[in-house]
Amino acid sequence: MRPPTTPRERSTPEPTPARDGANTSGSGPETASQSSSPSSSESSSPAHEPVTDLSDLPPAWSGRGAQAWPGVPLLVALALWVYAMRHTDVSRLDDYGLVSALHPAFWAGLAVLTTGFWFTVRDARRPAAWSAVYVLGLLVMERATQAVLYPTPLYAWAWKHEAVIDHLLTAGGLQTADQVGDMAVYDQWPGFFAAQAALQRLLGVDSAAMFMAWWPLASSLMLLLPLLLIYRTFTEDRRLIWTAVWLFYVANWVGQDYFSPQSVAYALHVGVLAVVLRRFGRSAVRRGRPRQAVWTVVITVMITAIVISHQLTPGMLVVCLLALCLSRRYRDWVPVVTTVVIFLAWCLTAALPFLSAAMPDMIRSIGDVGANVETGYGATPTGTGAIATSWAARLLSGSVLLLAAVGVLRQRVLRHRAWPLLLVAAAPLPMFAASSYGSEMIFRVLLFMLPGAAFFAAAALLPKVRTLAADAAAQEAGNRRATGPAKARRWGIGTWVPLAALLGGTLAFVPAYSGKDRINYFPPQEVALVRQLFDQAPDGSLVVAANRNYPDAYASYWSVDHYWFLDDARSHVDRIVRSPAATLARDMAGVERPGRAYFLLTQGQLANSEMNGQLDKAQLNRIQRSVAASPRFRLVAENSAGWLYVLKQSEGAER
Amino acid sequence: MTPQELVVRMLPPFGGWLALAALALPGGSPLRGAAVVLFLAAGPGAAVVRVCAPALGARPAEGPVERRDPDFARHSDLLERLMLTLFLSIGALMLVATVLIATHAFSAQRVLLTLTLLTTLAAFCPPLRASPRPRTPKGSAQ
Numbered sequence: 001m002r003p004p005t006t007p008r009e010r011s012t013p014e015p016t017p018a019r020d021g022a023n024t025s026g027s028g029p030e031t032a033s034q035s036s037s038p039s040s041s042e043s044s045s046p047a048h049e050p051v052t053d054l055s056d057l058p059p060a061w062s063g064r065g066a067q068a069w070p071g072v073p074l075l076v077a078l079a080l081w082v083y084a085m086r087h088t089d090v091s092r093l094d095d096y097g098l099v100s101a102l103h104p105a106f107w108a109g110l111a112v113l114t115t116g117f118w119f120t121v122r123d124a125r126r127p128a129a130w131s132a133v134y135v136l137g138l139l140v141m142e143r144a145t146q147a148v149l150y151p152t153p154l155y156a157w158a159w160k161h162e163a164v165i166d167h168l169l170t171a172g173g174l175q176t177a178d179q180v181g182d183m184a185v186y187d188q189w190p191g192f193f194a195a196q197a198a199l200q201r202l203l204g205v206d207s208a209a210m211f212m213a214w215w216p217l218a219s220s221l222m223l224l225l226p227l228l229l230i231y232r233t234f235t236e237d238r239r240l241i242w243t244a245v246w247l248f249y250v251a252n253w254v255g256q257d258y259f260s261p262q263s264v265a266y267a268l269h270v271g272v273l274a275v276v277l278r279r280f281g282r283s284a285v286r287r288g289r290p291r292q293a294v295w296t297v298v299i300t301v302m303i304t305a306i307v308i309s310h311q312l313t314p315g316m317l318v319v320c321l322l323a324l325c326l327s328r329r330y331r332d333w334v335p336v337v338t339t340v341v342i343f344l345a346w347c348l349t350a351a352l353p354f355l356s357a358a359m360p361d362m363i364r365s366i367g368d369v370g371a372n373v374e375t376g377y378g379a380t381p382t383g384t385g386a387i388a389t390s391w392a393a394r395l396l397s398g399s400v401l402l403l404a405a406v407g408v409l410r411q412r413v414l415r416h417r418a419w420p421l422l423l424v425a426a427a428p429l430p431m432f433a434a435s436s437y438g439s440e441m442i443f444r445v446l447l448f449m450l451p452g453a454a455f456f457a458a459a460a461l462l463p464k465v466r467t468l469a470a471d472a473a474a475q476e477a478g479n480r481r482a483t484g485p486a487k488a489r490r491w492g493i494g495t496w497v498p499l500a501a502l503l504g505g506t507l508a509f510v511p512a513y514s515g516k517d518r519i520n521y522f523p524p525q526e527v528a529l530v531r532q533l534f535d536q537a538p539d540g541s542l543v544v545a546a547n548r549n550y551p552d553a554y555a556s557y558w559s560v561d562h563y564w565f566l567d568d569a570r571s572h573v574d575r576i577v578r579s580p581a582a583t584l585a586r587d588m589a590g591v592e593r594p595g596r597a598y599f600l601l602t603q604g605q606l607a608n609s610e611m612n613g614q615l616d617k618a619q620l621n622r623i624q625r626s627v628a629a630s631p632r633f634r635l636v637a638e639n640s641a642g643w644l645y646v647l648k649q650s651e652g653a654e655r
Numbered sequence: 656m657t658p659q660e661l662v663v664r665m666l667p668p669f670g671g672w673l674a675l676a677a678l679a680l681p682g683g684s685p686l687r688g689a690a691v692v693l694f695l696a697a698g699p700g701a702a703v704v705r706v707c708a709p710a711l712g713a714r715p716a717e718g719p720v721e722r723r724d725p726d727f728a729r730h731s732d733l734l735e736r737l738m739l740t741l742f743l744s745i746g747a748l749m750l751v752a753t754v755l756i757a758t759h760a761f762s763a764q765r766v767l768l769t770l771t772l773l774t775t776l777a778a779f780c781p782p783l784r785a786s787p788r789p790r791t792p793k794g795s796a797q
Contacts (some may be wrong), residue, residue, distance in 0.1 A: 172761055173761065195749045198761075202763045204681065232731045236723055275739075302746050308749065
């Protein structure tokens, strides 16, 4: 569904412990020196602040104004966002999706927010709360904009998940492939859907569609705490921590934050990594203090929740934990063994039906890297807008990975200190060889690399981290020389290049994330048309459509059949294009009473087909006109978003 | 136990019973939604974290090499507790809902009632003691 992100950088630097060890007695993260806390007088003294180089900062500006000024750009940015929300019209999206529809005030707001963030975060003397508030502002502008602008939830996949919840509530239990066909896979990983079914009923709403538009914001917020914890394991430098968090969010355009099991499983995955990085290291064990078993129980609960919810995430967690075992600091097999045991237990029991059916294909795809990174038919961006936004996404991902590589190469001390995080970032790469995951593996690998990649990308934008010994020497040299040359550097390349990079990434997020909204947005008329269909379709009916890109495409999937003809062989699609009404009528003829056969064509299907290089608008319009003119079909409903026809039953009987 | 400790201890189960009571409000009501979401997102996890707190904090976490800010580790621990509160609550919700649906005993009220009972049970549990250490390094933080 989305364009591939081509540029990838694999960063595999050497830890060079000997060299670092020569530089400092404390550069090794596990050295005894870290257990001794500095005295409060030392730590509160500004002289002891800069382990990283702060000399490029403006002079300290004391007083109430200094504390409050970051609020000014933040408020301006949010005011511009609110103004843009009130003056953006999404009723006529073009091939650039939301990008061309957004009011210019939105872009100005995003630029002001990013600039304000950079000048706030780079001053380590400011309270970290300001950086946190800026990141929350970014999340609102990034992840709440669509929920505010669109009257209906985005993404056909989110609507599909809403249908799965509906199915669980209707059936009251899990069902097999004999009962629900291919959709039984969701009953074999039901964790997310069962929880959402409970939530829907407890809120007393008719459908998860009432709240799922806000899920991207909620799931992104869930990631904030584990991300902070991971970064705080390797540095105290708030600039690095918050810039990494910022870069993570702007590079996370892949769109797995929508209403889906993977959104929660991913947050839990990052949470497990945070716990393992903080609590399963060996330094404290060496000091004679064994890890408490309760931490194993804690990650067991989180891992079990991941395993019962999503197929891919446990696999990614296993490779990340295995990679961590490559470092001596984290050579603890308990997390890996726990994950593997729970994963296998689930796969060999509840998920066995799906896995036994899918296993031959999965085994065939192992090692076929070329096929695994292909995006497949129907996923080729077509048209100026689709291509431009795809390139924005590629450039964004490529730039962040490139920055991460620069950070790894440039920050030798940090590379050594955060070596485990580098391993976690590189760990998902071998998954390319494991499976295509429905042509989506490339996006998933990128997503799982991001926590580590964002950290090193942020490090590339900040001054070099010094060893403790080097830092102490620099402090001894005094702050005397800080004034002259630093003044020249204060507004130099170290300020503007990182700001330009942050601005570029933050602005590129919008086309990467929202550039395909013409495909993903279904106006209320389209929703109404589809609901009209399902309100009248008797059990055993068949719905024929070009593709599954329309709201409620899976509604009542346990009692209504679907046929999406663009999924069929190309020869059959060509036959439909040549002789639409006759071919479709033949395809739809086998429906037995009381079921009916419906033909549905909506603007979501048109957009998806056209922008992904399948049938163009003219071809699909010809199909619609042919069906409209055919005596075999009767028009049931139409509106500005599409058409709904039913096959006349007498015609079916004749054939 | 001080009154403040008692309040902290009883807040999660109280949130659960409040959410159950809120089900009497009309569907879609903001008050009902707030009570339910707050409890599901934090209640069970908060109760578990309280019980496990001494054991969870028995050993200092891994941290950065530089130790300039004396509050840094404490703030990290606080963030960790918050994260566990959220993720253990979400995990508990997913596990309980899945068990009930797999046994064909699912109803939303049963999910909420089960979580509330578990939270109440946890509130009455004494804090989990840390396992004894072979030795106590001089000057180590708790």
